[in-house]
Amino acid sequence: MIEFERHILANGLKVIAHYDDSTPMVTTNLLYDTGSRDEDPEATGFAHLFEHLMFEGSDHVPVFDTPVMLAGGENNAFTNNDITNYYITLPANNLEIALWLESDRMVGLDLSEDRLKNQKSVVTEEFRQRYLNQPYGDLLLLLRPLAYKVHPYMWSAIGKDISHIEKAGSDRVRQFYQKHYTPSSAILSIAGSSKPEDVFRMAEKWFGDLPSSEKVVRLLPQEPPQKERREVTVYRDVPAAQLIMAFHTGGRESRDFYILDLLTDILSGCDSGRFPSLLVRKMELFSEADIYLSGEIDPGLVIFSGRLKNGTDIRKAEAAVINELNTLASEPVTAAELDKARNRYESIRLLSYLSASNKAFNLAFHELLGDANGINTEIERYMSVTAGEIIDSSSRTFTPENCNVIYYLPETK
Amino acid sequence: MKRLTVKEPPVIITPSAGDTVFPETARLSNGVPVYLLGKGAVDLLRIEFVFNAGQSMEKVHMAASTANAMLTEGTTKHDAVTINDLIDSTGAMLNHTAEKETASLVMITLSRKLEEVTALAEEVLFHPSFPETEFRMLIDKRVQSFLTSRQKTSVIGREEFYRALCGNDNPYGRVTKLDDYRALTTSATAEFHSLFYKPDNMYITVAGHDPEQALPVLEKYFSGYGTGTWHEPEIPRFVFETARPGRIFSEVSNSVQSAVRLGWKGITRDHPDYQGLQVASMILGGYFGSRLMRNIREEKGYTYGINSLVGAFHGIGYIVIITEVANGYREETIREIKKEINGLCMNEVSSDELNIVRNHFMGEIARMFDGPFNRAETIRSIIDYNCGHDYFSRFVDTVKTITPGKIKELFNTYFIVDNAFEIIAGAK
Numbered sequence: 001m002i003e004f005e006r007h008i009l010a011n012g013l014k015v016i017a018h019y020d021d022s023t024p025m026v027t028t029n030l031l032y033d034t035g036s037r038d039e040d041p042e043a044t045g046f047a048h049l050f051e052h053l054m055f056e057g058s059d060h061v062p063v064f065d066t067p068v069m070l071a072g073g074e075n076n077a078f079t080n081n082d083i084t085n086y087y088i089t090l091p092a093n094n095l096e097i098a099l100w101l102e103s104d105r106m107v108g109l110d111l112s113e114d115r116l117k118n119q120k121s122v123v124t125e126e127f128r129q130r131y132l133n134q135p136y137g138d139l140l141l142l143l144r145p146l147a148y149k150v151h152p153y154m155w156s157a158i159g160k161d162i163s164h165i166e167k168a169g170s171d172r173v174r175q176f177y178q179k180h181y182t183p184s185s186a187i188l189s190i191a192g193s194s195k196p197e198d199v200f201r202m203a204e205k206w207f208g209d210l211p212s213s214e215k216v217v218r219l220l221p222q223e224p225p226q227k228e229r230r231e232v233t234v235y236r237d238v239p240a241a242q243l244i245m246a247f248h249t250g251g252r253e254s255r256d257f258y259i260l261d262l263l264t265d266i267l268s269g270c271d272s273g274r275f276p277s278l279l280v281r282k283m284e285l286f287s288e289a290d291i292y293l294s295g296e297i298d299p300g301l302v303i304f305s306g307r308l309k310n311g312t313d314i315r316k317a318e319a320a321v322i323n324e325l326n327t328l329a330s331e332p333v334t335a336a337e338l339d340k341a342r343n344r345y346e347s348i349r350l351l352s353y354l355s356a357s358n359k360a361f362n363l364a365f366h367e368l369l370g371d372a373n374g375i376n377t378e379i380e381r382y383m384s385v386t387a388g389e390i391i392d393s394s395s396r397t398f399t400p401e402n403c404n405v406i407y408y409l410p411e412t413k
Numbered sequence: 414m415k416r417l418t419v420k421e422p423p424v425i426i427t428p429s430a431g432d433t434v435f436p437e438t439a440r441l442s443n444g445v446p447v448y449l450l451g452k453g454a455v456d457l458l459r460i461e462f463v464f465n466a467g468q469s470m471e472k473v474h475m476a477a478s479t480a481n482a483m484l485t486e487g488t489t490k491h492d493a494v495t496i497n498d499l500i501d502s503t504g505a506m507l508n509h510t511a512e513k514e515t516a517s518l519v520m521i522t523l524s525r526k527l528e529e530v531t532a533l534a535e536e537v538l539f540h541p542s543f544p545e546t547e548f549r550m551l552i553d554k555r556v557q558s559f560l561t562s563r564q565k566t567s568v569i570g571r572e573e574f575y576r577a578l579c580g581n582d583n584p585y586g587r588v589t590k591l592d593d594y595r596a597l598t599t600s601a602t603a604e605f606h607s608l609f610y611k612p613d614n615m616y617i618t619v620a621g622h623d624p625e626q627a628l629p630v631l632e633k634y635f636s637g638y639g640t641g642t643w644h645e646p647e648i649p650r651f652v653f654e655t656a657r658p659g660r661i662f663s664e665v666s667n668s669v670q671s672a673v674r675l676g677w678k679g680i681t682r683d684h685p686d687y688q689g690l691q692v693a694s695m696i697l698g699g700y701f702g703s704r705l706m707r708n709i710r711e712e713k714g715y716t717y718g719i720n721s722l723v724g725a726f727h728g729i730g731y732i733v734i735i736t737e738v739a740n741g742y743r744e745e746t747i748r749e750i751k752k753e754i755n756g757l758c759m760n761e762v763s764s765d766e767l768n769i770v771r772n773h774f775m776g777e778i779a780r781m782f783d784g785p786f787n788r789a790e791t792i793r794s795i796i797d798y799n800c801g802h803d804y805f806s807r808f809v810d811t812v813k814t815i816t817p818g819k820i821k822e823l824f825n826t827y828f829i830v831d832n833a834f835e836i837i838a839g840a841k
Contacts, residue, residue, distance in 0.1 A: 022454035023783050024431055055701070065702045069769045072428025072776025078772055091779065096423040107416050113804060121714025125670070129717050129737050133670045135564045137529060210417050237667055239560035271485065271498035280550075287554040309553065335504065343504025347523055350455045351506070 002353070002375050004363055005196040007203070011212035012184030015203045016363045017196035018374050020356050026092040026192030029360035030102050033187070033368060034180035035082040036159070037152040037220060037298065045123070045159025046176050049168060052119040054086065059108030061101060071097040079157045082297045083368065088194060089357050092193040097272050102188070103206040106181055111174055120165050127162050135238045139305075139408060145171040146230055147246050147301055147404040151223040183207060184215040189364035189372070192356040223248065223299060231405040235412075240287070241314050244406035245304040245321060248399050252297045254368055258381045260302050260395040264291045265341045266333055267324075272340075274324065275306075284309055285317045297369070301404075314407055322398075329395035334388035345382050430778040433805035436792060439628060441636040446616040447628065448792060450785040455620035459521045459786050460531070460627060461618045462538060463793060465646035466516040466609035468584040469727060474593045476605035477584075478739035480552070483602060484518065484537045493547050496537065505530045507537075512516035513585065513726055515797045520573030528630050535558035535634040538610055543603045556594050566665045567737060569838035573661050577834045578678060578731050580654030585726050611802060612638045614646060620785035620794060632751075648799070653729050656834065663838040670737045671839025675750055677832060679723060682800050686823060687725070688811040690732070693823045694723040695770050696762055697753065698734055702769065703751045705734065713749065715742040725798070732827055740840050751830040758824045761817035774812045778805060 004018040036047050054077065055064045068075050073090025088098040131137045141156055148154035159165055187208070190199045224246055250256035251376030268275040268290045275289040289306040304325075308317055352358045359375075439447045471477045485500070485507065487493040500507055505522040505820060522530040534628045562568045579586025612635060619627045655678050665671075680687055698705035698721030705719045719736035738746045781791045782805075795804050 020454065022452065025781060025783055058414075063702055065420075065700070066769060067425060069700065069702065069773040069776070070425050072772050072779060074776065089780070091426070091428045092775065093426045094428070097425055100423050102528070105417075118711060118714045122710055122717060125715065125737075125739060126717040128669050128739060133566060133668055133737070135561045155619070205420070209416055237564065239563075240557050270501040272494065272501040277494050281547075284550070287557050307557065310557065339503070340498075340502045343523070343526075344501065344506075345504075347457065347504040347506060347521065350523070351455050351521060353455050354453075354457070354784060 001309070001325040001358060002363070004372055005200075006367075006372060009183065009208050011203065011208070011210055012182075012215065013203070013207050013210075014187045014367055015200060016187065016190040017194070017199040018189075018363060018369055019193070019196060020191055020357055020359070023192055023194045023356050024091055025089050025356060026088045026095050026194045027087055027357040027360040028065050028095070028102060029100040029189045029191075029364050030362040031187045031189070031358070031361075031368060032084045032180060033185045034084055035080055036155060036157040037081050038180065038216075038218065039152065039155075041160070043154065043164055043168065043172055044161070045157070046168065047084050048157045048159070048175070049119060049123055049165055049173070050176060051079045051084050052123055053109065053111065053115060053173070054105050056115040056119065057110040059110075060103040061104050064101065064105065064242045066400060067097055067101060073098065078337065081153055082159060083365075085361065085364070087357055087361065095190070095194045095199070095387045096206070099202050099206040101283045103210065106186065106207070107210050109177060109181070111170060111177065113170055116168070116170055116173060120168060123165050123375050124162055127158050127165075129284045131158065132248060135236075136242055136408065139242065139244060139406065142232065142234060142406055143244060143246055143303070143404065146232055146406065147248065150221045150224055151298065152220060153223070153296060153298065153300070162303045181217055182213045182215070183210050184212060187364045189360045189367065191360035191363065196284050220298065226404075229403050229405070231407065233407040233409060235409050238408070238410050240310055241256045241308040242406075242408040243304070243306045243308060243314055243317055243321070244408065245318070246301045246404045247402045249293070249300060249302050249397050251299045252295065254299075255389070256397070257293065259385050259389045260397065261293055262341050262345070262382055262385045263291060263328070263333070263390050263394070264302065265344060266289050266337045269341070269344060278324065279306065279320060283320060285312050285320055289321075314409070318405070325394065325398035329398060331389060333390055338385075338387065342383055345379075349379065428772050428775040428779065429773045429784055430805070430809045432510070433778060433782055433809065435795070435802035436788070441632050443612055443636045443638065445612050445635060447631060448616070448618045448789075449624040450618065450620040450788045450792070451624050452624075453623075453785045456524050456622050458524055458527060458619065458621040458624065459519065459789060460534070461517055461789060461793065462615055463515050463517040463618070463797070464535065464610055464615045465514075466605070466614065467512050467514040467648050469514055469712070470609055471584055471605060473597065473601040473605070474584070474587060474589065474744040475597055476601055477516060478511040479597060479602045480606040480610070481509050482551055483517045483543055484509055484541050486551065487542045487544045488722070489534060489540045489542050490579060493544070494573060496533070500530070500533050503530050503533070507534075517793075524626065527627060531627075531630045531634050543599045545599055548599045548602070548744055552597065553596050553832070556591065559589065559591065559594070564665065564668070566668050566670060566672035566838040569663050569665055570674050570735075570836050573663055573836045573838065574674045574676055574733060574834065577661060577836065578653070578676070579651075579658040579729060580656070582654065583651040585651070586653070587730070589610065600670065613644055616796065617679050618789040620789035624785070648727050651728055657665045657833055658832045660835045660837070665838050666840060667828035668839045669739065671740050671743045671837050673736050673738060673743055673746055674733055675747065675833045676731060676836070677827060679725065679732040679827060681725045681728065681730045682798050684730070686826070687723075687730070688808050689815050689819060689823055690723045690827060692770060692774070692812060692815050693757075693806075693820050693827075694721045694732065695774070696766065697721045697757060697828075700770070702766065703737050704757070705750065708753055709736065709746060709749055713745075715739070741751055743837060743839065747835060754824065754828045756828055758821065758828065761821050764817070767817060767820070771812050775809070778809065
C-alpha cells in the first residue's frame, strides 16, 4: 500500500505527497497534461520541442541545471503522445530548490529566438540519431499513420515530419506555452523523505501565487473502428525482415487494457512465454517475437513485433502468429500461465516501488487518470483477470479487419 | 503569465555523499564471500552471483558471453523450455550478463520464493548442459544482431576506439568478425564454463529486506563444492599494442550521422591521478552544463549529446570523448572539442564551476548508495576492479580537496590534443 496525501491549490495545481523515509532523497515529478496528441496536425513535435526549451532557463534561473547540480540533484524529462513529464531527484533537505525551479519555469520560461533556434537544431539531430541513423529506427514512425487515420496518435512525439520543427516560429511556441503550461494542467507529485506537511507548505509558497487559468478542454477526434486490414511493405538496408502487426484496443482505463496487459505478459513477457517458446524455439520462424500494449490513455494498440530468422517466408511467419492469436480466442489460457503472470506482476510491481522516483511518477499518472489511489487499486484489476475474459477480449481484438501489418524487408542488393 | 509576488530563491544546502561504508562480509563454510546489504523497504531480495568469468578470461573469442547466455538454455535436469518455465513461474526475474572482467547472474525474488529460486539458480549456474540445438539458435540470433550492428555508427566507433587503444590481440581490443561465430563450439563454451563457474571463483551479494535470511539457504545450495578452496581471483595480464595517435576512419554507408570519438590511453584505477581525472572529465563533458555540452549542443546545436568518459580495464586505462553528429558537422565538432580542451589546459576552472561538479559528485555518490539494490551494484564495481574497500571515501576526499591548479595540470598531462585518436565512423 502506497500511502499518500493530496492537496489542491486555489489555482488548480494538484499536489500529491508520499512519505518514504528509507531514502535520503526526494523526487519531484511534475506532469503536464499535454502531449503530442494536443498538437496542431500542421505543427507536430511541439510538445517534445517544448520539453527541450524547459531546460533553457527562466526569469530567475539563467541555467536550469546549475542549481540542480549544486543541490546534489539529477533531473530529466520525457514526452509521449499523452503527457510531458519532468522530474528532479535530490537530497530531501534541498526539496525547496526543486519547487522553486519548477515554479519558475512554469511561469517565466525564456523563449528567446536564440534558445529556440538552437533547440530546433538539437531536436533535429535527436531525430536523426534515434530514428534515421538506427537500423529499424523508423518502424513506429511508419506504424502510427497506418493505424490511425483520424486521431492525433497518427504521429509520434518527435513529430510527423521534422520540417515542422524546422519551421516552428516563436509565436506558435509562445501560444503553446501559455495554453498548456499552467497550474491547472499540471500534477505535482513528491515522493521521498519529505513530510507531507512540509511538501504542501512549500508547494503553496512556490506555486500558490501563480495565476490560475482555465484548463484546456480536450476535444480530439476519436478513431472510428477499423473496417478492413491494412498493410504496407517497405524495403530498408537491414539484414533481417521485421513483421509488425498492430490491433486497435481500448484506452488506459478500459477493462481490455488490464486483460491484454496480462495476456501479453503470458505471450511474451518472459522467456517461457508462448511466443518465445513456440515461434522462436519450436518453430524457429523468428529470432525474437514480442507483443505489448502501446499504453496510451486514449484507445491504443496491441503490437506484435517479430524479427524473422533468415530464410523464413514472412507470410508463413505471419500465418503462425495469426494461428496463435486465433487459439487465444477459442481456448482458455491455463491456470499455470495465469498464476505465472500474477506472480511476475507482483515482483515487477514491488521492484518498481523500490524507487521513490517511480512512485512519484506513478502517483502523478494515476491522478491524471482520475485518482492517485489507482496505484493501490490497480493490482486488483490485474489479479481479477479471468481466462474467460481473455478469450472474450482476444476474439474481439485479434480480427483480420482490425489488423495493421508492416512488412519491413531487407533491400535486395 | 507572471508570478504575483517576488521571492528570494531558497538557499542550497551543500549535499553530502552519505554513508559509503563497505558492507560486512559473511562466508559460506567453503569460503565463498557473501556481502549483505540490508534495510530494504519492500519484500524482495536481490541475490547476485558474480564469477571471475568475464571476457578477460577467455582463450576463445566470445566464450565468456556465450557460456553465460547458455546458462538458462537447458540443464542436466531440465530442457530449456522447462527450466525457463520453472524460473518464470516463481515470479523471479533472472538476468545474466558477461562483462569485460566478470560475469554474473542476478535473481530478484519475492522473499517467500527464496528457496525455490535459489535451488534453480544453483541448477543453471553449476549444471548447464549446453545443448547443440539451443547453442545453434543462440549463435544464429547473435549473427543477426551482429549484422545489424554493422550499420550502427556508434558501435563501429566504439570498436575502433578499443582496437586502437588495446590492439587486436586481447579480449579488450579484439573486433568481432562473422567468422568468429562459426569458429565457436559448444565444447569450447562448456570448457570455459567448467573452468570458471566454480565456487572458488565467485562471490555473492544479497540485498533487500532482511538479507540474513538468505544465508542458510545459500549455505544449503552453494557450500557443497570445493570446501575451503576459495581464493582471491587471479587477474590476467595482457600486452597492449596501442596504435599511434591520429585519424581512423571507418565507412558506414548511408549513415546520416557520424560517430566521433576523440580519445587517449589513460591510467588504471590504482594510479594516484585516477580519481582526479574523473573530476577533470566531468568538467569537460560529464554533465548537461559541462564545457562540451554547452558549446557543442547548447550553443552550436551540432549534436543531441556529447560525453567525456574516464575508465579502465585491468592493466590499461582510457579517456574518451563520445558524440554523434551530422556528417557535415564532424570536422567542426572535432575542432571545437580541441578548443575546449585547450581552454582547460590554459586556464584554471573557477571555484563556481568546480563547486557545481563537486556537489554533483556528492549527489551521485549518495544515489549510488541509496537503498540496498543500488549499493549492491556499487560494491560490485569496487570488488570487480579491485579498487579497495575505501574507494568511495577516498573519492569523496579527492572531490572535496582537488584544486583548480591540479585540474589544469591533469588536462596538460592527459588531454594532449595532438596525441589523440580521432575515430570517425560514418558516410564518406
